[in-house]
Amino acid sequence: MSQATEEHRAQHTPEADRNGDHLLLVENLRTYFYTRAGVVKAVQGVSFHLDKGETLGIVGESGSGKSVTAMSIMRLIPQPPGRYDGGCVLFRGVPLIDIREQPGRDGRTQRIDRSAPESHMRSIRGGDISMIFQDPMTSLNPLLTVGKQIAETVQEHMHCGRKEAYDRAFEMLDKVGIPSARARLKDYPHQFSGGMRQRVMIAIALSTNPDLLIADEPTTALDVTIQAQILDLMRGLSSEFGSSVILITHDLGVVAGLADRVAVMYAGYIVETGKLDDIFYRAQHPYTHMLLRSIPRLDMDREDRLIPIPGSPPDMLRLPPGCPFAARCPNVREICRQQMPPLDPIGAGHLAACWNPVKEEAA
Amino acid sequence: MTNHNTLVETQGVTVHFPIKLGLQLPFKIGPYGGGVRPVVHAVNSVNLRVYEGETLGLVGESGSGKTTLGRAILRLVPTTAGTITFEGKDITSLSGRQVRPMRRDMQMVFQDPYGSLNPRMTVAQIVSEPLDNFGMGNKKEQRARVQELLKIVGLNPGHINRYPHEFSGGQRQRVGIARAIALNPKFVVADEPVSALDVSIQAQILNLLEQLQQEFGLTYLFVAHNLSVVRHISDRVAVMYLGNLVELAESVEMYANPLHPYSQALMSAIPMPDPIAERKKQRIILKGDMPSPVNPPPACPFHTRCFKARPICSEVAPAFEEKAPGHWAACHFADVPGITRPDEIKPPLAAEPSPS
Numbered sequence: 001m002s003q004a005t006e007e008h009r010a011q012h013t014p015e016a017d018r019n020g021d022h023l024l025l026v027e028n029l030r031t032y033f034y035t036r037a038g039v040v041k042a043v044q045g046v047s048f049h050l051d052k053g054e055t056l057g058i059v060g061e062s063g064s065g066k067s068v069t070a071m072s073i074m075r076l077i078p079q080p081p082g083r084y085d086g087g088c089v090l091f092r093g094v095p096l097i098d099i100r101e102q103p104g105r106d107g108r109t110q111r112i113d114r115s116a117p118e119s120h121m122r123s124i125r126g127g128d129i130s131m132i133f134q135d136p137m138t139s140l141n142p143l144l145t146v147g148k149q150i151a152e153t154v155q156e157h158m159h160c161g162r163k164e165a166y167d168r169a170f171e172m173l174d175k176v177g178i179p180s181a182r183a184r185l186k187d188y189p190h191q192f193s194g195g196m197r198q199r200v201m202i203a204i205a206l207s208t209n210p211d212l213l214i215a216d217e218p219t220t221a222l223d224v225t226i227q228a229q230i231l232d233l234m235r236g237l238s239s240e241f242g243s244s245v246i247l248i249t250h251d252l253g254v255v256a257g258l259a260d261r262v263a264v265m266y267a268g269y270i271v272e273t274g275k276l277d278d279i280f281y282r283a284q285h286p287y288t289h290m291l292l293r294s295i296p297r298l299d300m301d302r303e304d305r306l307i308p309i310p311g312s313p314p315d316m317l318r319l320p321p322g323c324p325f326a327a328r329c330p331n332v333r334e335i336c337r338q339q340m341p342p343l344d345p346i347g348a349g350h351l352a353a354c355w356n357p358v359k360e361e362a363a
Numbered sequence: 364m365t366n367h368n369t370l371v372e373t374q375g376v377t378v379h380f381p382i383k384l385g386l387q388l389p390f391k392i393g394p395y396g397g398g399v400r401p402v403v404h405a406v407n408s409v410n411l412r413v414y415e416g417e418t419l420g421l422v423g424e425s426g427s428g429k430t431t432l433g434r435a436i437l438r439l440v441p442t443t444a445g446t447i448t449f450e451g452k453d454i455t456s457l458s459g460r461q462v463r464p465m466r467r468d469m470q471m472v473f474q475d476p477y478g479s480l481n482p483r484m485t486v487a488q489i490v491s492e493p494l495d496n497f498g499m500g501n502k503k504e505q506r507a508r509v510q511e512l513l514k515i516v517g518l519n520p521g522h523i524n525r526y527p528h529e530f531s532g533g534q535r536q537r538v539g540i541a542r543a544i545a546l547n548p549k550f551v552v553a554d555e556p557v558s559a560l561d562v563s564i565q566a567q568i569l570n571l572l573e574q575l576q577q578e579f580g581l582t583y584l585f586v587a588h589n590l591s592v593v594r595h596i597s598d599r600v601a602v603m604y605l606g607n608l609v610e611l612a613e614s615v616e617m618y619a620n621p622l623h624p625y626s627q628a629l630m631s632a633i634p635m636p637d638p639i640a641e642r643k644k645q646r647i648i649l650k651g652d653m654p655s656p657v658n659p660p661p662a663c664p665f666h667t668r669c670f671k672a673r674p675i676c677s678e679v680a681p682a683f684e685e686k687a688p689g690h691w692a693a694c695h696f697a698d699v700p701g702i703t704r705p706d707e708i709k710p711p712l713a714a715e716p717s718p719s
Contacts, residue, residue: 193652
């Protein structure tokens with residue numbers, strides 16, 4: 001960790017205490033977009049934590065706020081139109097985002113921003129926290145060789161010379177399973193296939209030994225057999241490098257094979273979170289419960305009809321009050337349309353935001 | 364399937380696309396030039412039967428030729444060789460004018476519910492266009508028919524004058540389906556009809572397709588890359604690799620007992636939304652990528668990545684044979700177990716006891 005980081009942390013001992021043992025703690029994060037059509041509350045009060053070596057899967061449909069959550073942790077949301085409207089993100093005790101409101105002397109609410117300076121974020125991004133994006137076609141620079149792109153990251157964050165950086169680049173390409181890695185350092189992204197490019201992205205992301213790897217739909221753009229290669233690679237690497245991983249995906253199958261814990265997002269909220277098996281076998285939020293029953297599975301009979309979730313996800317510009325799932329929910333009650341339920345514990349490490357959760361099924 | 368009337372049959376259907384080169388040189392540079400026009404071997408000599416009333420799933424990765432085959436059957440792309448028969452009638456050599464009446468019976472549902480509907484047309488115009496094309500009914504009758512169709516696909520008939528942008532993705536796909544069934548077709552090619560939709564919406568559309576099939580006796584060719592979806596909706600499944608049909612079997616049989624090594628790898632690669640199954644699963648991780656269809660490997664197209672490959676595989680193309688009743692595969696070693704390179708088979712992740 002750089003000296004600046006240490007200093008910054010020293011100024012924030014109260015938060016550091018709260019951070020406990022968690023590598024990452026996100027509390028009540030709110031990211032809004034102020035567009036001409038209205039305010040999009042993409043992330044509305046999301047809280048979760050991540051420990052060292054853990055893999056957290058964040059699942060949700062498009063527009064549920066899972067990618068915005070990830071981008072917010074990295075502070076990559078373009079401002080404007082985006083704005084962090086509250087909450088904090090503590091990474092190893094350092095507040096990457098710390099925004100709160102308190103009444104000022106004149107009676108109006110005052111916005112207090114104690115987030116880390118941009119200079120600190122620069123050393124964090126790609127250094128302590130790395131990110132893999134969905135689209136390996138557009139996330140690499142087409143004008144630079146692959147070796148240069150890995151070495152650049154290494155030089156910036158590990159403060160080493162060019163030669164060393166290229167050695168590290170070779171080592172990484174080799175580790176992610178690219179054949180004749182030494183020669184391929186000189187190749188440009190267009191000379192690689194989609195799966196290979198995603199391997200290069202992973203090599204760049206892991207080249208700095210990050211504590212946290214955020215993978216945003218890492219296999220969505222890939223074919224099934226190539227997806228299997230990449231997932232196999234990620235499984236091996238997170239155990240080898242000891243990195244914590246946030247895996248963002250809409251594919252429940254990918255989560256089932258990779259994550260330790262899962263957070264399910266819907267319309268900007270985490271609606272349920274818990275250990276992998278709690279979510280898949282003991283889901284209590286009606287959305288999670290129904291989602292799992294609406295996807296075709298290999299072990300179901302051909303004759304079984306799928307049970308679809310009626311309706312469609314809400315328009316984020318015109319969110320109704322109360323629980324955003326109320327309009328599609330079979331367990332809906334009067335209170336659901338008025339008040340958003342809090343994310344309350346329903347078991348050890350298992351939380352759900354629902355006024356009327358699904359009753360435990362006979363196992 | 365008790366009913367075995369063949370509705371559509373392809374025999375040796377081949378589709379090659381010439382590559383347009385920017386600069387034609389009289390001499391050879393690299394693999395091209397010198398008068399040899401390179402072609403993309405999109406579909407290679409495919410023999411396939413689609414029975415009346417069934418859903419035939421067609422799976423494969425991108426570039427496997429599954430979409431091209433679907434389009435070739437509808438005569439939307441020209442075939443290079445082979446014949447396509449529809450209801451016993453050879454439609455390969457029909458002229459554009461002759462094929463037009465056939466279009467009433469053969470329709471298509473497209474992948475992209477955004478790109479396949481004209482944003483400047485109302486739903487009424489979109490769904491009544493096929494009726495118009497075949498001169499069915501006057502304006503008033505067409506309007507009534509459109510409303511009926513909207514009701515059938517689960518849309519509000521009152522939304523007849525809305526534009527596509529006023530609908531969600533799932534609703535738009537319903538509009539596309541209404542258009543496809545407007546003429547009471549016999550055969551519908553559904554090309555990735557749910558892959559652009561949100562997970563919670565996919566089930567709605569799949570159920571709708573099944574319901575329409577029962578109601579109107581439709582026959583589907585269901586093209587998709589999502590293997591769990593294909594298994595759910597299909598009676599039989601065909602697997603394509605690099606333009607070739609490599610395996611064909613009844614859906615349950617295909618997933619329980621795939622014979623071709625590629626199908627085996629494909630089945631083992633499906634991520635299952637079931638942590639216990641994922642932990643217990645044996646994975647076959649294929650090496651490398653699919654070769655270019657411009658320059659496909661000789662003989663068996665899969666031998667470059669196959670974990671069972673022997674020298675013969677690069678010398679003699681395996682025939683597409685019936686290995687078990689109704690189960691076809693193109694592999695020299697389909698029925699030989701045990702020829703595997705064990706380093707590519709991953710053991711289960713953990714032998715954890717299953718939670719209660």
